[in-house]
Amino acid sequence: MAMFTNRRLGCRATLIGVAIGLVVSLTAAPAARQASPDIAVVVHPDVPLDNLTLTDLRRILIGDREFWTSGSRVTLFIRAPIARERDAMVKDICQMTEAQFRQHWIAKVFRADTATPPKIVYSAQMALEQVSRTPGALALVETPVAGKGVKVLKIDGKAPGQQGYRLR
Amino acid sequence: MIPARLVRACIALAVLLAPSAASAQMAHDQQPPPGEQAQYPSLKLSGFADINFADTKTREGPQGFSLGQFTLHLASALSPRVTFFGELSFTARADAGTGSPPATGFNAEVERLILRFDQSDRFKVSFGRYHTPINWWNTAYHHGSWLQTTISRPEMIQFGGRLLPVHFIGGLVEGAVPAGGLNLNYKGGIGNGRGAVISRGGDAGDNNGSRAYLANGFVKPDRIFGLEAGAAVYGDTITLTGDRDFGERIVSGYVVWHKETPEILAEVAAVRHEEAATGLVTWSNAYYIQAAYRLPVWRDALKPYFRFEHIDIDAADAVFIGLPNQDGSTVGLRYDVAPFAAVKGEYRTWRRASTIPRNHGGFFQVCFTF
Numbered sequence: 001m002a003m004f005t006n007r008r009l010g011c012r013a014t015l016i017g018v019a020i021g022l023v024v025s026l027t028a029a030p031a032a033r034q035a036s037p038d039i040a041v042v043v044h045p046d047v048p049l050d051n052l053t054l055t056d057l058r059r060i061l062i063g064d065r066e067f068w069t070s071g072s073r074v075t076l077f078i079r080a081p082i083a084r085e086r087d088a089m090v091k092d093i094c095q096m097t098e099a100q101f102r103q104h105w106i107a108k109v110f111r112a113d114t115a116t117p118p119k120i121v122y123s124a125q126m127a128l129e130q131v132s133r134t135p136g137a138l139a140l141v142e143t144p145v146a147g148k149g150v151k152v153l154k155i156d157g158k159a160p161g162q163q164g165y166r167l168r
Numbered sequence: 169m170i171p172a173r174l175v176r177a178c179i180a181l182a183v184l185l186a187p188s189a190a191s192a193q194m195a196h197d198q199q200p201p202p203g204e205q206a207q208y209p210s211l212k213l214s215g216f217a218d219i220n221f222a223d224t225k226t227r228e229g230p231q232g233f234s235l236g237q238f239t240l241h242l243a244s245a246l247s248p249r250v251t252f253f254g255e256l257s258f259t260a261r262a263d264a265g266t267g268s269p270p271a272t273g274f275n276a277e278v279e280r281l282i283l284r285f286d287q288s289d290r291f292k293v294s295f296g297r298y299h300t301p302i303n304w305w306n307t308a309y310h311h312g313s314w315l316q317t318t319i320s321r322p323e324m325i326q327f328g329g330r331l332l333p334v335h336f337i338g339g340l341v342e343g344a345v346p347a348g349g350l351n352l353n354y355k356g357g358i359g360n361g362r363g364a365v366i367s368r369g370g371d372a373g374d375n376n377g378s379r380a381y382l383a384n385g386f387v388k389p390d391r392i393f394g395l396e397a398g399a400a401v402y403g404d405t406i407t408l409t410g411d412r413d414f415g416e417r418i419v420s421g422y423v424v425w426h427k428e429t430p431e432i433l434a435e436v437a438a439v440r441h442e443e444a445a446t447g448l449v450t451w452s453n454a455y456y457i458q459a460a461y462r463l464p465v466w467r468d469a470l471k472p473y474f475r476f477e478h479i480d481i482d483a484a485d486a487v488f489i490g491l492p493n494q495d496g497s498t499v500g501l502r503y504d505v506a507p508f509a510a511v512k513g514e515y516r517t518w519r520r521a522s523t524i525p526r527n528h529g530g531f532f533q534v535c536f537t538f
Contacts, residue, residue: 055349055390058393059351064344064351064388065289065344066286066289067286067288067289071288073248073249073286075206095393095394095427097468099468099504099507100427100428102507103315106214106315106537107308107309107312107315109212109214109241109243110214110216110241110310110312110315111307111308111310112243112251112253112280112282112284114251115210115212115243115244115245115251115252115253116210116245116251134206
């Protein structure tokens with residue numbers, strides 16, 4: 001009997017715990033989402049563009065577009081896996097899984113489509129430094145952009161922080 | 169055939185290349201040199217290899233364990249617009265060695281050797297030895313077993329096969345234009361076609377005065393991201409032993425859905441031969457359709473697949489004499505054990521003619537990239 005009572009108490013405690021968890025997650029999740037900053041597309045200042053469409057950005061990130069309109073070659077600096085910028089790039093922009101993205105670039109180099117796959121950077125600061133000193137470079141970093149010597153592109157006419165900006 | 173000293177030379181070359189390859193890092197995961205501008209040439213070395221097991225009812229191909237291909241891929245930017253690509257393969261063969269009967273050994277082959285100048289996305293020009301871009305599988309997976317879902321290539325584009333020319337030696341122009349979101353890509357080429365042994369290209373020169381040509385176009389629409397569809401034409405004059413000339417025309421097409429939930433590949437090719445002396449025209453054709461699905465279990469590591477393929481050779485075709493027909497089905501499972509390694513198991517059943525009993529067998533492969 002005592003064991004039965006203990007079980008009932010345990011079930012109640014579990015149910016209460018789950019309910020509290022749900023309430024906390026439902027109230028906290030939107031706040032957390034709002035708190036995560038937008039992801040900016042930064043390029044070297046010599047890139048002759050101020051705006052990119054999301055599909056153009058995808059073409060660049062999967063290597064289907066290798067040159068800017070000025071004729072300079074695109075150099076990609078991308079964050080290592082686990083970074084939020086990497087996750088947003090792979091899943092939201094390229095519509096792939098991490099494994100698919102990795103295989104896509106291995107296959108692209110193996111097909112002789114390109115000899116210059118994306119270069120890996122390990123922090124937003126490192127990405128900004130590389131972009132600022134490499135003509136034609138592009139990277140994705142969380143806003144606010146701390147570094148200087150880079151240009152932030154609009155995506156589909158919207159700048160980071162504007163309502164309707166699609167990279168976050 | 170490959171003598172032992174060539175193997176030793178290749179090992180020595182690999183050892184010599186190793187320090188620069190290691191310092192340059194692999195293409196898989198590059199890190200920029202801090203504070204340095206790009207340096208040329210920038211050699212990157214990567215590779216693929218596979219180990220296989222086969223057991224078939226009637227012997228056709230290797231039985232038991234066999235080494236697949238050991239493939240080295242070299243890519244080097246020589247300047248911002250000029251790049252070099254090379255692909256070397258070492259293939260285990262029962263007759264590669266010397267002596268009588270010949271000893272087993274490895275065949276070394278320069279699979280691809282390409283020097284390309286990139287003017288822009290719209291125009292790139294290159295010269296060298298290619299995998300003929302008239303078949304999607306031939307240029308998507310090359311010799312990287314790890315890249316392809318299945319163990320085997322479709323028989324219509326088998327290495328050493330005769331139905332379609334696997335290699336092309338010459339020059340290519342290629343490029344891509346947005347075309348209103350269609351992303352229209354093109355390739356056009358001229359070069360040496362098939363040699364007197366038609367499974368081989370004209371590596372040391374064409375064996376007749378007629379060059380081969382090809383044209384290829386495909387689209388990758390933005391609105392249906394993941395879809396790719398294209399078509400190609402190829403023309404050549406084949407000169408067989410005994411100076412018998414045949415005009416060859418190939419038309420092909422494909423549709424591919426790149427995403428893995430599901431993955432769908434379908435290709436078709438038709439080959440027309442016309443003998444110059446008699447005017448006899450023959451048509452042979454082949455197609456395959458393959459479907460796979462990445463299951464949302466076990467870290468997305470499992471991918472079952474199925475392929476049906478068909479080859480129909482015109483019995484009057486003198487160029488394809490001895491080339492068998494095929495109706496075959498393949499069912500299998502790929503398991504990605506690690507980010508760069510996979511194991512695959514498959515069952516195949518196929519029939520060569522209505523008068524020949526159906527053959528079937530089980531196959532297993534471990535493959536990886538490095």
